[in-house]
Amino acid sequence: MTEWAREELHPDHAQSLRVERLHYDSETEHQRLRVFENPTFGRVLTLDGVVQTTEGDNFIYHEMMTHVPILAHGAARRVCIVGGGDGGMAREVLKHATVEHVTMVEIDAGVVEFSKRYLPTLSQGAFDDPRLELVIADGAEFMRGTKGGFDVIIVDSTDPVGPGEVLFTDTFYGHAKRALNDDGILVTQNGVPFLQGSELTNTMRAFRALFVESTCYLATIPTYAGGPMAFGWGTDGDGRRTPMDVLQGRFDASGISTDYYNPAVHVASFALPGYVSRLIP
Numbered sequence: 001m002t003e004w005a006r007e008e009l010h011p012d013h014a015q016s017l018r019v020e021r022l023h024y025d026s027e028t029e030h031q032r033l034r035v036f037e038n039p040t041f042g043r044v045l046t047l048d049g050v051v052q053t054t055e056g057d058n059f060i061y062h063e064m065m066t067h068v069p070i071l072a073h074g075a076a077r078r079v080c081i082v083g084g085g086d087g088g089m090a091r092e093v094l095k096h097a098t099v100e101h102v103t104m105v106e107i108d109a110g111v112v113e114f115s116k117r118y119l120p121t122l123s124q125g126a127f128d129d130p131r132l133e134l135v136i137a138d139g140a141e142f143m144r145g146t147k148g149g150f151d152v153i154i155v156d157s158t159d160p161v162g163p164g165e166v167l168f169t170d171t172f173y174g175h176a177k178r179a180l181n182d183d184g185i186l187v188t189q190n191g192v193p194f195l196q197g198s199e200l201t202n203t204m205r206a207f208r209a210l211f212v213e214s215t216c217y218l219a220t221i222p223t224y225a226g227g228p229m230a231f232g233w234g235t236d237g238d239g240r241r242t243p244m245d246v247l248q249g250r251f252d253a254s255g256i257s258t259d260y261y262n263p264a265v266h267v268a269s270f271a272l273p274g275y276v277s278r279l280i281p
């Protein structure tokens with residue numbers, strides 16, 4: 001009998017993924033963690049029944065949340081990742097030889113442990129990189145107390161339910177702003193606007209009060225159902241106006257190979273369709 005993993009994140013819309021083989025299924029200190037094999041997407045990680053990442057399409061999400069802010073900034077040395085326990089975000093950040101230090105703040109040690117064991121293709125050795133400092137803590141608590149000094153902060157969190165809820169608050173965004181250097185950039189996982197519109201509106205309202213420049217950019221990840229995902233963008237710097245040829249020069253100089261990101265996609269991702277721009281107050 002074929003088993004299907006059904007995700008019911010949205011009230012009127014669900015998605016199902018075939019479970020060809022179940023690798024792990026148990027409760028961690030914070031959430032229910034499952035890793036299973038799917039014929040199309042490879043290994044899939046779900047937390048509390050919600051798809052977090054898959055071997056097949058994670059590159060889109062991880063490349064867009066890392067290379068966009070890092071290449072727009074141009075001199076990012078210190079990066080902070082909040083969440084990101086599967087290691088995929090750290091993998092992409094650490095591809096930048098110019099990045100000297102990455103602080104990754106993950107609340108659930110179980111996600112890191114089981115991702116290392118069952119999803120090594122996500123992190124690809126990032127957890128062993130000497131530039132990576134892994135902190136097991138609540139990202140909101142960490143951001144409240146940190147000395148800061150970050151050039152880029154990437155919030156790779158679960159949705160605003162359970163442990164992830166606090167990462168979508170004005171208080172957390174205020175602390176994150178304070179932890180950034182003057183021209184630092186904050187990017188946030190902000191849901192799928194077609195089905196999670198209020199999430200984007202709330203974050204953009206907070207960013208508008210905190211930053212000189214605030215907007216979002218988009219990319220479509222097949223297993224984040226409901227159309228393009230939005231990434232919140234907040235900065236007092238001019239990273240948003242980095243010309244395409246400068247981005248191209250930085251991308252070429254980085255020597256990084258990608259499967260989704262390139263400077264043209266970077267610039268185009270900030271072009272917002274009406275139904276998304278109308279969600280931004």
Ligand code: SAM
Binds near residue numbers: 167
């Ligand atoms: N890409 C996924 C998404 O868009 O839903 C997120 C992937 S990543 C695995 C999410 C991580 O955020 C999880 O490992 C979870 O444990 C972590 N997380 C949730 N709440 C957190 C908090 N308050 N502080 C730090 N990490 C948190």
